[in-house]
Amino acid sequence: MSVNACAIETSGLSKSFRGVRAVADVGLHVPVGAVYGLVGKNGAGKSTLLKLVSGLTPQDAGAVSVLGRELRPGQADSRLGVLVEAPAVYGRLDAFENLMNRALVLGLPNPREACREALELVGLDARTAGDGRRRVLWPRGAYVDDLSTGLRQRLGVALALLGSPEVLLLDEPFNGIDPTGAASLRDLLARLSRERGVTVLVSSHVLAHLERVCTHFGVMRGGFLVRELTAEGLSDACAVHLVLRVDTPERAVAVLAEELPGLTVRVLPDGALSVAAPSGDEPDRRVLSQTLLGAGIAVTELSASQPDVEAELVRIIDGREPSRSAGEKNVWGGDVSGPGGARAPEPGPGGAPGPGRG
Amino acid sequence: MTGLANQLRAGLYLLLHDAYFKGATVVLAMWLSAYGLLTLLPDDGVTFAFSLGSTFALSFRLVAFFTCFAMMGLAVHDTAAGGMRAAALAGRGRAGYVASRMLLAPLVAVVLAAVATVLLAVMGAMLPRALVPGPSAVAEVASQLPAYLLASWTYAAVGMVLVWAFPRERGIGTVLLGSVVLVTGLLETAVLMAFVIVPLAFSPELAWDLFSALQPASLSMALQGSLEVGSGYVVLLAVVYLGVAWLLAWRLWARRAV
Numbered sequence: 001m002s003v004n005a006c007a008i009e010t011s012g013l014s015k016s017f018r019g020v021r022a023v024a025d026v027g028l029h030v031p032v033g034a035v036y037g038l039v040g041k042n043g044a045g046k047s048t049l050l051k052l053v054s055g056l057t058p059q060d061a062g063a064v065s066v067l068g069r070e071l072r073p074g075q076a077d078s079r080l081g082v083l084v085e086a087p088a089v090y091g092r093l094d095a096f097e098n099l100m101n102r103a104l105v106l107g108l109p110n111p112r113e114a115c116r117e118a119l120e121l122v123g124l125d126a127r128t129a130g131d132g133r134r135r136v137l138w139p140r141g142a143y144v145d146d147l148s149t150g151l152r153q154r155l156g157v158a159l160a161l162l163g164s165p166e167v168l169l170l171d172e173p174f175n176g177i178d179p180t181g182a183a184s185l186r187d188l189l190a191r192l193s194r195e196r197g198v199t200v201l202v203s204s205h206v207l208a209h210l211e212r213v214c215t216h217f218g219v220m221r222g223g224f225l226v227r228e229l230t231a232e233g234l235s236d237a238c239a240v241h242l243v244l245r246v247d248t249p250e251r252a253v254a255v256l257a258e259e260l261p262g263l264t265v266r267v268l269p270d271g272a273l274s275v276a277a278p279s280g281d282e283p284d285r286r287v288l289s290q291t292l293l294g295a296g297i298a299v300t301e302l303s304a305s306q307p308d309v310e311a312e313l314v315r316i317i318d319g320r321e322p323s324r325s326a327g328e329k330n331v332w333g334g335d336v337s338g339p340g341g342a343r344a345p346e347p348g349p350g351g352a353p354g355p356g357r358g
Numbered sequence: 359m360t361g362l363a364n365q366l367r368a369g370l371y372l373l374l375h376d377a378y379f380k381g382a383t384v385v386l387a388m389w390l391s392a393y394g395l396l397t398l399l400p401d402d403g404v405t406f407a408f409s410l411g412s413t414f415a416l417s418f419r420l421v422a423f424f425t426c427f428a429m430m431g432l433a434v435h436d437t438a439a440g441g442m443r444a445a446a447l448a449g450r451g452r453a454g455y456v457a458s459r460m461l462l463a464p465l466v467a468v469v470l471a472a473v474a475t476v477l478l479a480v481m482g483a484m485l486p487r488a489l490v491p492g493p494s495a496v497a498e499v500a501s502q503l504p505a506y507l508l509a510s511w512t513y514a515a516v517g518m519v520l521v522w523a524f525p526r527e528r529g530i531g532t533v534l535l536g537s538v539v540l541v542t543g544l545l546e547t548a549v550l551m552a553f554v555i556v557p558l559a560f561s562p563e564l565a566w567d568l569f570s571a572l573q574p575a576s577l578s579m580a581l582q583g584s585l586e587v588g589s590g591y592v593v594l595l596a597v598v599y600l601g602v603a604w605l606l607a608w609r610l611w612a613r614r615a616v
Contacts, residue, residue, distance in 0.1 A: 055451075056443055057615035074613050076447045088440030093375055104371050105448045107364035159444070 006065070007032045007167050007199035008053055013062035015048055022048040024223040026062070030201050030216065035193045037210035038203035040220035040317055046203040047085055049220065050169050053201070054082045067166060078106065081165030083173055087156025091145035095124060095155050098144060099162060106163045118158040123184055124151070149176035157185060168192070170202040174209055182206070186213045207310045219316045227316055236264075238312050241276035242283055245301035246292060249273055255295045260287070269320060272301075361450030365458035368445075369432075373462055378431020378533065382424035386470055387477055390417060394481040397488065410482040411491040414499050417474035418506035419541070422513055425467040426537040429514035433459065433521040434528045442616040456607045463514035467507045505589050508596040509581050513540045515603035522610050543578025550576065 008030040015023045023045040030036045038046045051057040053064055058074035066077045089098045096115055103111035119125045144152060153176050160168055168189070174182045190213045192198040204210055210217070217234060219227040229237075246252045249267055256265050256275065263283055266274040277283040282304055292299055307315070373379050393413055436442065436459070445455035482488045491499075517536050521528065539545045550572050558565035577599055579585050580592045 051615065054447070056446060058613045074446075074452070076451050078448055080447060082443075082447055084443075086440075088443040090372070090435060090439040090441070092377060092435070093372075097371075097375055101368050101372055102444050104368035105364055105444055107360060107367075107448070 005032050005068070006030055007034070007067055008036075008201060009065045010049075010053065011063050013049070013052055013064065014060050015052055015057065016060055021223045023052060023059075026220075026223075026225045028053070028218060028225055029228060030199060032067075032199055033193055033197045034216045035189055035200040035202065035214045036216040036218060037214035038201060038218050038220060039205075039207065039210065039313055040203075042205075044220040045223040046220055047171050049225075050082075050084050050171050050201065050203060054080055054084060054169050056082070056084060077167075078163075079166040081160035081162065081168045082170075083156045083160040084169065084171040087152055087159060089144045089152065089155060089159070092143055094142055095119065095144060095147075095158075098155065099158060102159050102162050108163050114162055118161045121161055121188060122154045122158045123181060124154050124158060150178055150181065153177050154181065154185075164196070165198070167199045168201070170200065172204055173202060174204055174206045182209060189213050207313050211309045211313070217313065219313070221317065221319060226319075234309055234312060236276070236278075238307050238309050239276050240282040240304055240306045241274050242285065242288065243268070243301070243303050243305050244273045244275060244288070244292075244299055245271075246273060247298045247300070251295075252292055252297050255292065255297065256288075259291045259295075263288075274305075361448060361454050362457055364448060365445060365450060365454040366461060369458040369462050370465075372435075372441075373428070373432055373466070376428070376432050376435060378435070378530075379428040379466065382428040382431075382466075383470065383473060386417075386420055386424045387473055389420060390474055390477050391481070394478075394485055394488070397485050409489045409491075410478060411489075411495055411499055414475075414478055414496070415502070417471075417478060418502060421467060421470045421474055422506055422510040423537055423541045424470050425463060425510040426513040426517045426541055427533055428466050428470075429459070429463045430517040430521055430533045430536050431530070432462070433518040434533055437521060437525045438527055440616065442611060442614075446616055452611045453608065456604070456611055459518055460515055460604050460607065463518075464507065464511040466514070467510035470510075471503065471507060502589070505581060505592045505596070508593055508600075509577060512577060512596045512599045512603070513537075515600050515607070516540060519603050519607050519610070522607060541578075543576060543582070546576045546578050 006029050008028060010026055010028040013023060013026040013028070014021070026045075026049060028049070038049065040046050048057065052059045053066070055064075055071055055074055055076035064071045067079060069077065071077060090101065093101070096119070099115035099118055100111055103114050108114045116125065144155065147155075153173065157170065157173050160170060170189075173185060177185060186209050189200050189202065193200055193215075202210070202214070215231050217227075217229050217231065218225055219229075244252070249271055252273055253265050253267065256263055256273075262278055264276045264278070268274055275283050275288060285302060289299055289302065390413065393416075442452065442455055445458075446452050448454065450457075482490050517540055520536060550569060553572055554565040554569045557568055573579060574585060574587065574591075575595070576585070577592070577595050580587050580595055
């Protein structure tokens with residue numbers, strides 16, 4: 001499989017529930033080995049998208065391909081490990097029994113060992129604490145019904161990890177997990193991707209966790225996947241940039257594109273210009289001012305700004321992202337309007353697809 | 359077939375850990391034991407005689423009831439736990455899940471019948487006032503066993519379809535009621551009555567004729583000897599119901615979001 005091959009690829013994926021659109025025309029591209037963070041507001045369609053990809057819910061239209069194999073609507077792939085919404089667990093069984101059941105369903109050759117390994121990976125095994133005492137993190141025999149949300153969530157992740165899946169789909173895996181456990185889970189996802197080449201598609205509202213672990217991001221809004229970008233691209237967007245106010249923004253963009261082609265220039269929603277250098281360093285203010293003044297463009301304000309990744313993601317989620325400059329490339333190296341483009345039509349009024357680019 | 363074998367193994371594992379199956383086995387054993395142990399009461403004017411033949415016949419109905427109870431219970435637990443979600447991700451996925459549950463039902467029936475038979479044999483040998491019938495009588499009663507096992511399977515299959523068709527959180531009350539309604543033939547009678555209720559308002563004779571015509575479709579009536587049909591007909595009827603139930607189950611799960 002080539003470096004840029006997609007572990008998960010969808011096209012035109014759509015699903016409605018009783019006439020209410022949940023996912024619309026989604027073209028998702030998750031590269032092999034990536035940790036792909038799916039973000040968006042409540043009701044944006046993240047969970048439904050994960051269910052469609054995993055085959056738990058059949059789509060109304062569109063195609064899903066996992067590791068090069070196209071799946072029929074409602075068809076699952078045993079190479080997937082899935083935790084969507086609440087963990088599917090039998091409340092009157094203990095954790096190990098739940099894992100055993102899943103291991104038997106999957107036909108794992110050594111189910112008991114696989115269950116122990118999964119429990120250990122999510123920190124639910126019995127282990128020795130730093131003070132030398134045996135600390136039982138998961139009381140054997142305790143019904144799952146009697147356990148906290150966080151422990152159940154850990155069990156859900158353990159269930160998804162059973163059988164060493166090549167692709168993990170995790171929906172809100174950090175829900176209810178304590179800070180230490182969440183950090184461990186985050187590190188585990190990064191380690192699985194780095195060491196075992198596991199592709200992870202994870203949706204979460206905890207952007208701070210995603211920011212640390214994700215290599216790629218997808219932003220959903222109103223059922224549409226409105227943007228796909230790499231962590232690098234996101235970092236670039238968060239590099240120090242200058243915010244300028246000029247009397248003729250469109251002309252300034254053209255002048256800067258011609259005179260200083262290395263700079264990335266965006267027009268912000270409020271009409272100001274954002275100018276960033278490819279190195280991530282602050283662009284030279286003097287050169288910038290002189291270039292614009294030389295072209296007869298008055299600069300009324302010039303200041304430096306550096307948003308953090310979380311704030312940038314929130315801006316995209318809220319639809320307050322700046323318009324793109326000409327020639328800007330999408331995250332997979334292609335033009336944003338090219339085939340399989342990462343940009344979906346913006347939802348129009350009343351939720352109907354807007355006239356945006358396809 | 360590997361996928362189905364895995365699903366069957368997992369289903370069996372769940373069944374052995376499931377309270378409904380354990381409860382069904384224990385209560386069946388207790389029920390039959392209590393029946394036999396009545397003969398040990400002091401003879402104070404009322405004599406309890408333990409007739410192995412009649413108890414054997416009774417145990418068939420109990421097996422049908424508890425098979426239905428155990429499998430409906432497993433389906434209830436499956437529904438609450440998103441059992442299909444786990445199964446859907448494995449080999450043979452949804453079809454494997456349906457098939458595994460459908461194939462577990464006869465296994466449960468056989469296990470319960472074996473428990474009942476062993477228990478009755480032990481009690482027949484040990485209880486002082488046990489009335490043990492002759493070999494020919496035992497053989498005659500035992501010949502009904504296959505039809506009852508098949509009917510147990512059918513009731514359980516229909517029960518599971520009913521649970522899957524209305525996938526809400528349900529408890530033991532629903533499972534008990536469902537098993538009673540199915541195994542006693544109340545559901546079939548209700549369905550038959552639904553067909554004749556309108557004609558009854560116009561012509562009682564027509565309603566009776568219609569009722570008589572539809573009666574042979576009742577598995578419970580055929581099984582309990584209310585209809586003059588051979589055991590071959592009972593088997594055929596059970597197989598037809600079983601096939602329809604399996605098909606319905608598959609249709610229910612084929613495209614359902616889990």
